[in-house]
Amino acid sequence: MEFKELFKKDYVILDGGFGTELQKRGMRPGQTSELMNFTMEKQIEEIHRSYIEAGADIFSANTFGANRLKLSKTNITVAEVVQKALSVARKAAEGTDTLVALDIGPTGQLLEPAGTLSFEYAYEIFAEIVDAGKDLADLIIIETMTDLYEIKAALLAAKEHSDLPVMTFMSFEKNGRTFTGALPGAAAMTLEGLGADAIGVNCSLAPDELYGIVEEITRYTDLPVAVKANAGLPDPATGKYSVPAEQYAADCVKYTDMGVKVYGGCCGTTPEYIAALKKMLTEHVPAPRKELSGVSSVCSYSRVVDITCPKIIGERINPTGKKLFKEALRNNDINYILGQALEQVSAGADILDVNVGLPEIDEKEMMVRVVKALQGITDLPLQIDSTKPDVIEAALRVYNGKAVVNSVNGENAVMERILPIVKKYGAAVVGLTLDENGIPPKAEQRVEIAERIVKKAEEYGIPRGNVFIDCLTLTVSTEQKAVYETLNAVREVKHRLGLHTVLGVSNISFGLPAREMINSTFLSMAMECGLDLPIINPNIPAMSGAVFAYRVLAAHDENAAEYIARFGQDAAQKPSAPKAEVTLSYAIEKGLDKDAEALTKQKLADGTDAMDIINGELIPALDRAGDDFGKNRIFLPQLILSANAAQACFAAIKAAMSGENRISKGKIVLATVKGDIHDIGKNIVKTLLENYGYTVIDLGKDVPEQTVVDAAIEHDVKLVGLSALMTTTLGAMEQTIRLLRQSGHDCKVVVGGAVLTQEYADAIGADCYAKDAKDTVDFAKKILG
Amino acid sequence: MTDVKSEALRYLGYRGNKPDDATSALLDKAYDELAKAAVPRYISKLSPKNDVSYLLKGNDIAAHLSASSRVIIFAATLGSAADRLIRTAEITNMAYALILDALASAFIEQVCEDAERELHEKNAGFFTWRFSPGYGDYPLDVQSDIVRYLDADKRIGLTVTGSDILIPRKSVTAVIGISDTEQAKGIRGCATCNLRKTCNYRKTGITCAI
Numbered sequence: 001m002e003f004k005e006l007f008k009k010d011y012v013i014l015d016g017g018f019g020t021e022l023q024k025r026g027m028r029p030g031q032t033s034e035l036m037n038f039t040m041e042k043q044i045e046e047i048h049r050s051y052i053e054a055g056a057d058i059f060s061a062n063t064f065g066a067n068r069l070k071l072s073k074t075n076i077t078v079a080e081v082v083q084k085a086l087s088v089a090r091k092a093a094e095g096t097d098t099l100v101a102l103d104i105g106p107t108g109q110l111l112e113p114a115g116t117l118s119f120e121y122a123y124e125i126f127a128e129i130v131d132a133g134k135d136l137a138d139l140i141i142i143e144t145m146t147d148l149y150e151i152k153a154a155l156l157a158a159k160e161h162s163d164l165p166v167m168t169f170m171s172f173e174k175n176g177r178t179f180t181g182a183l184p185g186a187a188a189m190t191l192e193g194l195g196a197d198a199i200g201v202n203c204s205l206a207p208d209e210l211y212g213i214v215e216e217i218t219r220y221t222d223l224p225v226a227v228k229a230n231a232g233l234p235d236p237a238t239g240k241y242s243v244p245a246e247q248y249a250a251d252c253v254k255y256t257d258m259g260v261k262v263y264g265g266c267c268g269t270t271p272e273y274i275a276a277l278k279k280m281l282t283e284h285v286p287a288p289r290k291e292l293s294g295v296s297s298v299c300s301y302s303r304v305v306d307i308t309c310p311k312i313i314g315e316r317i318n319p320t321g322k323k324l325f326k327e328a329l330r331n332n333d334i335n336y337i338l339g340q341a342l343e344q345v346s347a348g349a350d351i352l353d354v355n356v357g358l359p360e361i362d363e364k365e366m367m368v369r370v371v372k373a374l375q376g377i378t379d380l381p382l383q384i385d386s387t388k389p390d391v392i393e394a395a396l397r398v399y400n401g402k403a404v405v406n407s408v409n410g411e412n413a414v415m416e417r418i419l420p421i422v423k424k425y426g427a428a429v430v431g432l433t434l435d436e437n438g439i440p441p442k443a444e445q446r447v448e449i450a451e452r453i454v455k456k457a458e459e460y461g462i463p464r465g466n467v468f469i470d471c472l473t474l475t476v477s478t479e480q481k482a483v484y485e486t487l488n489a490v491r492e493v494k495h496r497l498g499l500h501t502v503l504g505v506s507n508i509s510f511g512l513p514a515r516e517m518i519n520s521t522f523l524s525m526a527m528e529c530g531l532d533l534p535i536i537n538p539n540i541p542a543m544s545g546a547v548f549a550y551r552v553l554a555a556h557d558e559n560a561a562e563y564i565a566r567f568g569q570d571a572a573q574k575p576s577a578p579k580a581e582v583t584l585s586y587a588i589e590k591g592l593d594k595d596a597e598a599l600t601k602q603k604l605a606d607g608t609d610a611m612d613i614i615n616g617e618l619i620p621a622l623d624r625a626g627d628d629f630g631k632n633r634i635f636l637p638q639l640i641l642s643a644n645a646a647q648a649c650f651a652a653i654k655a656a657m658s659g660e661n662r663i664s665k666g667k668i669v670l671a672t673v674k675g676d677i678h679d680i681g682k683n684i685v686k687t688l689l690e691n692y693g694y695t696v697i698d699l700g701k702d703v704p705e706q707t708v709v710d711a712a713i714e715h716d717v718k719l720v721g722l723s724a725l726m727t728t729t730l731g732a733m734e735q736t737i738r739l740l741r742q743s744g745h746d747c748k749v750v751v752g753g754a755v756l757t758q759e760y761a762d763a764i765g766a767d768c769y770a771k772d773a774k775d776t777v778d779f780a781k782k783i784l785g
Numbered sequence: 786m787t788d789v790k791s792e793a794l795r796y797l798g799y800r801g802n803k804p805d806d807a808t809s810a811l812l813d814k815a816y817d818e819l820a821k822a823a824v825p826r827y828i829s830k831l832s833p834k835n836d837v838s839y840l841l842k843g844n845d846i847a848a849h850l851s852a853s854s855r856v857i858i859f860a861a862t863l864g865s866a867a868d869r870l871i872r873t874a875e876i877t878n879m880a881y882a883l884i885l886d887a888l889a890s891a892f893i894e895q896v897c898e899d900a901e902r903e904l905h906e907k908n909a910g911f912f913t914w915r916f917s918p919g920y921g922d923y924p925l926d927v928q929s930d931i932v933r934y935l936d937a938d939k940r941i942g943l944t945v946t947g948s949d950i951l952i953p954r955k956s957v958t959a960v961i962g963i964s965d966t967e968q969a970k971g972i973r974g975c976a977t978c979n980l981r982k983t984c985n986y987r988k989t990g991i992t993c994a995i
Contacts, residue, residue, distance in 0.1 A: 029836075029934070030837075030839065030933075030934060106938065108932075108933075108938055108944060108945075109944050109945070109946060109947070109952075110865070110944045110946075110952045110953075113872065114865045114868055114869070114952060114953065115944060115946060115952040116946045116947070116948075116950075116952075117946075144939060146942055171939070173824075175824065178942075179864065179865065179941070179942025180865050180942065181865065181866055181869075203939065204939075236831070335876055338876045339876055339877065342873065342876055342877050376869070376872060377869070377872060377873040377876055378873070590807070591807055591880070632798075632802075634805075635797055635798045635799050635802070635804070635808070636797055636798055636883060637797055637804070637808045637811065637880045637883055637884055638804075638805060638807070638808055638880075640879045640880035640883055641807060641808070641880045643879065643880075644878060644879065644880055675946075675947070675948035675950075676948065676950070677946070677950060677952075677954075678950075678954075680871070680875065680882060680883065680886050683875050683879060683882070684879060684883065687879045726925070726948065726949070726950065727919075727925070728925055728926075728948050728949050728950075729948055
């Protein structure tokens with residue numbers, strides 16, 4: 001039977017627990033289940049048959065852990081295991097209608113940014129499994145995944161390396177999330193977007209503990225939903241599971257009311273459970289699924305943004321017209337960009353627009369780096385802002401969730417280039433109401449382009465709800481009458497076409513003084529006309545404030561709860577002016593960053609030379625703090641607070657002089673060595689060095705040896721700092737130093753980290769062993785002045 | 786609870802010194818934020834020592850368990866949200882990140898203490914101290930075998946990288962020996978600490994214990 005045919009039935013039954021069945025037949029703890037394909041072939045076939053006899057329509061071959069990471073300690077290849085397991089399974093299914101699934105479990109390692117496994121490498125691992133098994137399997141089951149990023153890699157590999165149907169299962173905890181924080185709704189919409197054929201939950205909990213989770217999944221996808229629960233928990237003494245077969249089936253009745261179509265079992269379930277499920281399903285045929293609410297949503301793995309009222313798209317990650325941002329892009333200063341993101345997060349943004357286009361940089365490479373870095377520190381959904389299809393595709397590929405693409409327009413060529421990518425990755429897309437003839441002046445012409453865009457999107461299989469229309473803001477100072485054309489178009493698109501609307505708001509006030517007033521008033525007018533997604537600078541209180549206020553006034557923010565939470569303590573939080581007796585030196589020593597910033601600005605305004613501030617106040621103050629630290633008069637947090645205050649002082653100076661003479665006392669490359677991911681120590685060193693005026697080229701953690709050498713040569717640095725915290729990664733440090741020496745590049749190397757000693761530093765050829773951040777600064781002063 | 790805060794201060798080098806007001810305020814804020822983000826979980830398996838001998842490599846663990854007939858293999862983690870909290874703080878406020886990091890280290894120790902107490906209540910016998918990979922000559926490369934033995938990735942979301950680092954970062958694996966008769970709890974303190982050569986306290990002739 002074909003998968004598609006099978007899913008026309010009222011319900012579909014899967015198999016149950018496998019590991020527990022294998023143990024009953026003699027597998028010992030510590031043995032690798034996948035290797036049993038070679039030694040327990042008969043028993044495995046017997047288990048498969050027992051599930052077929054119990055009524056399973058689909059069962060999984062014994063390939064769950066057959067990936068190259070888990071098999072690395074054996075001498076058997078992935079292809080050998082996968083093909084052996086599938087041929088045993090095929091034999092068991094012979095003469096029946098039952099479908100055989102290639103079963104894919106987690107790699108066992110965590111993906112970046114939490115872990116060290118790259119998304120691209122995870123994809124390769126899964127692709128190898130799919131290639132090995134696709135000709136012998138009827139479908140692919142990806143299961144027990146707790147990381148949405150990892151299951152995305154697996155699903156992409158399955159779709160790109162085979163034509164087989166794919167069922168996806170994630171494992172959730174009682175708190176309604178997976179171990180890595182993924183939400184059921186986020187998983188459902190992301191996996192559906194990527195082309196899964198059914199979405200489910202397996203493992204971790206008993207059937208009566210998964211109702212809420214499964215219900216949430218049914219609200220975010222209309223794909224078939226599947227449940228494979230555990231038979232409760234094993235008794236630590238006897239190993240017997242707590243939920244018996246009859247109970248398991250009875251607990252599943254509630255899922256039939258939700259319209260769940262696919263049933264099976266996980267740990268602790270046996271053929272008896274599957275038979276009980278079959279009996280239950282003949283008595284309780286699953287109800288038809290409820291219609292979806294029609295609300296559009298986007299998400300990261302752990303945050304779902306339902307567009308039920310105006311949501312803020314933060315516009316600050318964009319180099320246009322920003323000197324410092326451009327400089328950060330040119331210098332690969334990702335932390336600056338992350339800082340811009342976090343500022344908008346705390347200002348109340350719901351979605352972040354990401355634009356890193358600059359003619360002189362590789363936009364695609366930068367976009368991938370920035371998207372990966374952003375999703376490591378914020379879970380706001382992202383809007384990928386580029387006109388280049390390759391940049392958009394690269395970003396969507398590595399994005400862990402459902403993103404928005406900004407943008408297409410009514411031009412056929414543009415839609416044909418970009419919409420297939422939007423479809424493939426299941427993203428939403430902004431459609432600008434312009435075409436090859438430019439921006440039409442009249443509202444109805446823009447509405448017509450909107451209709452054209454949505455029609456084209458639907459032809460590509462993109463649902464209407466995933467198309468957000470931008471009716472385009474023109475500048476009021478040049479085209480005063482055009483404002484109402486825009487607003488009327490918004491109203492039509494929203495209320496007649498029933499589509500979500502987006503607008504870049506700030507354009508409206510170009511060329512006028514006191515732009516904020518124009519911007520926020522226009523924003524309020526637009527929201528009342530039906531604007532859902534204003535693109536604004538949320539850091540301006542009048543702008544984000546207009547949205548928060550609108551949510552109250554339009555009765556979206558129930559009881560003004562959010563509003564009060566945000567503004568209720570406003571008065572108490574107002575920063576007070578620095579007290580008269582606070583000097584810049586004092587502010588830095590005591591770690592008063594706001595005061596340090598204000599006092600620096602004041603001094604610059606009074607005409608004090610920037611270098612005089614740095615050499616006369618900032619550095620002596622930092623030195624005093626360092627000295628106190630050395631003498632145990634203050635401790636590391638206080639030293640870093642001083643550094644933070646110095647950083648605020650530096651930032652004020654940089655903002656005032658950017659583009660002209662950049663102040664730098666020299667460049668230093670810093671890296672946490674290959675294999676090591678403990679980088680808090682290195683980051684402390686970086687903070688301190690930067691505040692002594694050095695330019696730090698931070699290569700991050702887990703840095704390959706050659707990357708350090710290349711960076712040292714490229715930036716012609718005289719000092720390289722290496723950090724390692726594990727005995728297991730000291731070898732990588734030694735190798736990095738060896739390669740640096742071999743390259744002939746003339747530079748000093750300072751090393752640090754918990755496991756290092758002076759003797760070891762000497763033995764691996766470092767020029768200096770720094771026991772703490774202060775030591776590194778002292779050495780940098782010696783080398784670079 | 787305040788134990789965790791004072792432990793964190795000890796990790797930060799205070800050793801009994803009072804932090805200044807700014808640091809205290811950050812410590813309180815960090816504690817609240819971490820308590821919300823962390824999802825502590827632990828898992829353990831009790832078995833005869835001989836059944837898990839492949840997990841017990843090296844002389845020091847053998848000595849530690851010499852009087853034990855049974856062992857508990859144990860793993861605990863704060864979950865990945867705690868890592869993320871620290872990572873995010875590193876962008877905006879390094880001092881805050883440092884304090885979070887120290888608190889998280891103290892917190893996971895507390896989780897282990899609590900878990901051990903629970904295990905003690907459930908299992909009769911005399912316990913040794915917890916002994917972790919990295920202590921003495923007990924190699925870090927058993928981490929992946931321990932995680933696999935406990936099914937810890939599936940059960941508590943704990944994984945190991947190719948260089949034997951536990952992820953989420955604030956996690957612990959350990960072995961506890963149990964005997965039916967009273968035994969020495971085993972070596973603890975500087976002798977088995979893997980930082981004993983580089984410890985800043987020891988350089989000045991003191992130890993980290995207050």
